[in-house]
Amino acid sequence: MSADTLSVSILPGVGPQRQRTLGLLGIETIADLLTYYPFRYEDRNAKAGRELADGARVTVRVTVDGMPGVKYRGKRASTTMVPVVTEDVRRLHAVWFNQPYVKDQLKPGRKMTITGKYDAKRRSISVAHHDFVVAGETVHSDRIVPVYEVKADITPKILRNLLAHAVKTYGEQVDELLPMILRQKYKLLDRCPALQQIHFPKDGEHLHQARRRLVFEEFFLFQLKLQAFRWLHRHEQPGVSHPIPEEALATFAERLPFAMTGAQRRVAGEIVRDMQSPVPMNRLVQGDVGSGKTVLAFLALYAAKVCGHQGALMVPTEILAEQHYRAAQELLEPLGCRVGMLVGSQKEKERRQVLAEMESGDVDVVIGTHALLEEGVRFRSLSVVITDEQHRFGVEQRSIFRQKGHAPDVLFMSATPIPRTLAMSVFGDLDVSVVDELPAGRQPIQTYWITPDKEERALRFIRGELVKGRQAYIVCPLVEESEKVEGVVNATALYEMLKDWFAGYEVGLMHGKLKAAEKEDVMRRFTKNEIQVLVSTTVIEVGVNVPNSTAMMVYNAERFGLAQLHQLRGRVGRGEHASSCILMSKPDTDAGLERMKAMVATQDGFVLAEKDLHLRGPGEFFGVRQSGIPEFKLGDLLQDAKIMEVARGEVQECLRAADFWTLPSYQPLVHYLKREKVLLQRAGD
Numbered sequence: 001m002s003a004d005t006l007s008v009s010i011l012p013g014v015g016p017q018r019q020r021t022l023g024l025l026g027i028e029t030i031a032d033l034l035t036y037y038p039f040r041y042e043d044r045n046a047k048a049g050r051e052l053a054d055g056a057r058v059t060v061r062v063t064v065d066g067m068p069g070v071k072y073r074g075k076r077a078s079t080t081m082v083p084v085v086t087e088d089v090r091r092l093h094a095v096w097f098n099q100p101y102v103k104d105q106l107k108p109g110r111k112m113t114i115t116g117k118y119d120a121k122r123r124s125i126s127v128a129h130h131d132f133v134v135a136g137e138t139v140h141s142d143r144i145v146p147v148y149e150v151k152a153d154i155t156p157k158i159l160r161n162l163l164a165h166a167v168k169t170y171g172e173q174v175d176e177l178l179p180m181i182l183r184q185k186y187k188l189l190d191r192c193p194a195l196q197q198i199h200f201p202k203d204g205e206h207l208h209q210a211r212r213r214l215v216f217e218e219f220f221l222f223q224l225k226l227q228a229f230r231w232l233h234r235h236e237q238p239g240v241s242h243p244i245p246e247e248a249l250a251t252f253a254e255r256l257p258f259a260m261t262g263a264q265r266r267v268a269g270e271i272v273r274d275m276q277s278p279v280p281m282n283r284l285v286q287g288d289v290g291s292g293k294t295v296l297a298f299l300a301l302y303a304a305k306v307c308g309h310q311g312a313l314m315v316p317t318e319i320l321a322e323q324h325y326r327a328a329q330e331l332l333e334p335l336g337c338r339v340g341m342l343v344g345s346q347k348e349k350e351r352r353q354v355l356a357e358m359e360s361g362d363v364d365v366v367i368g369t370h371a372l373l374e375e376g377v378r379f380r381s382l383s384v385v386i387t388d389e390q391h392r393f394g395v396e397q398r399s400i401f402r403q404k405g406h407a408p409d410v411l412f413m414s415a416t417p418i419p420r421t422l423a424m425s426v427f428g429d430l431d432v433s434v435v436d437e438l439p440a441g442r443q444p445i446q447t448y449w450i451t452p453d454k455e456e457r458a459l460r461f462i463r464g465e466l467v468k469g470r471q472a473y474i475v476c477p478l479v480e481e482s483e484k485v486e487g488v489v490n491a492t493a494l495y496e497m498l499k500d501w502f503a504g505y506e507v508g509l510m511h512g513k514l515k516a517a518e519k520e521d522v523m524r525r526f527t528k529n530e531i532q533v534l535v536s537t538t539v540i541e542v543g544v545n546v547p548n549s550t551a552m553m554v555y556n557a558e559r560f561g562l563a564q565l566h567q568l569r570g571r572v573g574r575g576e577h578a579s580s581c582i583l584m585s586k587p588d589t590d591a592g593l594e595r596m597k598a599m600v601a602t603q604d605g606f607v608l609a610e611k612d613l614h615l616r617g618p619g620e621f622f623g624v625r626q627s628g629i630p631e632f633k634l635g636d637l638l639q640d641a642k643i644m645e646v647a648r649g650e651v652q653e654c655l656r657a658a659d660f661w662t663l664p665s666y667q668p669l670v671h672y673l674k675r676e677k678v679l680l681q682r683a684g685d
């Protein structure tokens with residue numbers, strides 16, 4: 001068995017309790033542990049007293065130079081202070097907060113290495129970490145020290161011990177995935193020394209080399225998954241060719257209550273061309289919020305039916321499935337398409353019926369959630385698969401979905417503008433269409449940023465919209481009181497308050513903790529204008545479409561990222577009426593302030609995404625749900641963009657080689673693809 005699959009429970013000192021905590025940190029196997037990377041490093045190489053900079057976190061070697069004193073403030077708070085002298089004879093004070101017990105160890109003449117923040121005015125260091133020097137021994141802190149996220153009984157020290165043991169015992173046994181030829185070409189460390197150095201770096205240069213190797217590996221494997229998926233897709237001939245008659249397209253366009261925009265027509269043309277070809281389609285449709293992507297998805301589903309096949313649309317939430325189901329029924333049923341829906345919360349009887357209809361071909365189009373991926377879900381002849389907000393479904397899931405048809409055409413829809421600087425390397429495997437035009441007649445959304453003292457004025461403004469017959473969303477970060485965070489509004493309390501405020505109108509409450517049926521009911525009533533004000537958490541952020549809503553107010557707007565605010569704002573301005581978005585916040589950071597300003601300044605999702613990326617860095621930008629891209633453990637898409645480019649090119653080369661799937665040196669990669677379910681194992685493999 002390779003170390004990749006061994007459980008951490010084989011490590012000394014890991015009993016059931018620690019194993020559980022490790023599990024909470026996402027560490028189950030030895031491989032998980034070895035790739036549990038530090039989130040930062042501290043340079044604990046000792047500095048001389050004269051090199052200390054005010055406010056900096058520093059490490060110095062000192063000798064205790066007097067008696068320690070402890071002052072108590074109240075029952076628990078204490079300050080322990082002792083005079084010390086540095087090796088270059090500067091006198092300072094070392095200070096410990098709330099650790100009175102260190103006093104006993106601070107004997108005059110004792111040598112130690114302390115790390116902490118230096119205050120030049122007081123000439124003191126508030127100690128966060130100390131190590132006493134035992135005669136003749138080198139101190140462990142005199143180097144670059146990794147800092148990990150830890151939890152409960154897994155302290156930094158325990159984690160480090162486990163890592164030391166794992167690296168030593170199993171480091172040699174972890175699978176080396178990168179082919180030798182690439183390691184040589186780019187002078188990359190082997191995997192074992194790289195893991196050793198990333199956790200226990202000898203110095204800055206070793207750390208740099210370790211990181212370079214592991215980031216390359218991470219990006220390479222990411223690209224491999226993407227591109228192998230596409231490769232298989234293309235080579236699994238024959239795909240389905242859809243000879244869509246011109247008249248069918250014309251009929252579809254006539255049924256629409258509006259004329260398509262130029263951008264919609266262009267993208268529709270690209271989709272139709274892909275579908276006509278026997279090479280399976282693999283296309284991403286990117287479009288800003290409200291640009292009208294849904295109709296393009298429906299067109300593809302309809303085209304499948306016209307050609308005698310079936311189409312499926314998979315969306316991330318039941319709210320969306322329900323919304324698209326209703327819209328698809330309205331548009332497609334008069335065109336002779338039978339539409340079905342499959343979601344997790346359906347009653348067994350309903351579910352069985354729709355499953356039977358899908359298998360027999362009694363439904364042509366199915367809209368659903370993850371439930372579509374389950375075993376036992378079968379189609380008579382699935383030829384088009386569409387996933388909305390594709391990033392929420394990994395390659396593995398796409399692969400499972402694809403197996404339910406015979407090399408079906410695949411279309412991804414995304415409302416997340418991925419900054420152009422990154423799109424190339426991240427969507428390296430897809431053809432991309434951009435719906436870069438909003439439907440005619442849309443009025444710009446007026447965005448206001450206000451401070452909380454203007455809350456009443458804003459609510460009065462919203463009432464004004466209701467009087468005009470419009471509807472409103474009021475969004476806040478938390479669901480209920482129990483999650484209480486100082487100064488942050490929760491939906492349940494806000495709902496209670498606003499019911500009175502908007503007396504005479506129906507106020508609804510929506511959040512992720514409601515039962516599926518309740519959510520559906522609230523959403524249906526809001527869509528029908530039986531509810532005028534919807535108080536909600538961010539569950540409404542993706543795709544919800546109620547064009548009569550013209551006002552949105554966001555409480556604690558500082559708690560949301562730019563991309564998320566943009567998505568939220570996109571829930572209004574979807575019809576002919578002028579709309580407004582009021583962001584209420586008192587940002588306490590510069591970045592928060594910048595976000596508010598950016599939201600007021602522009603409505604262009606691409607501009608905002610670029611800004612967000614630079615304000616927060618890719619880690620956080622891509623970490624949020626609305627992102628677009630998986631999180632990387634180590635790689636940083638901005639800083640390491642070059643490595644991603646190179647990895648992408650190398651993967652292309654590998655896959656181009658005729659013998660990729662059989663050559664022994666690539667076998668570890670082929671096994672990796674099987675393990676990751678990109679390459680589904682066939683019986684007998």
Ligand SMILES: Nc1ncnc2c1ncn2[C@@H]1O[C@H](COP(=O)(O)OP(=O)(O)OP(=O)(O)O)[C@@H](O)[C@H]1O
Binds near residue numbers: 260289292293295
């Ligand atoms: N060409 C058009 N002319 C007028 N209205 C349109 C046009 N295309 C779409 N619409 C309408 O615009 C609204 C938004 O469209 P849709 O829901 O498809 O947006 P979307 O691109 O999916 O946005 P989001 O990503 O925010 O969900 C819908 O009410 C839709 O009926």
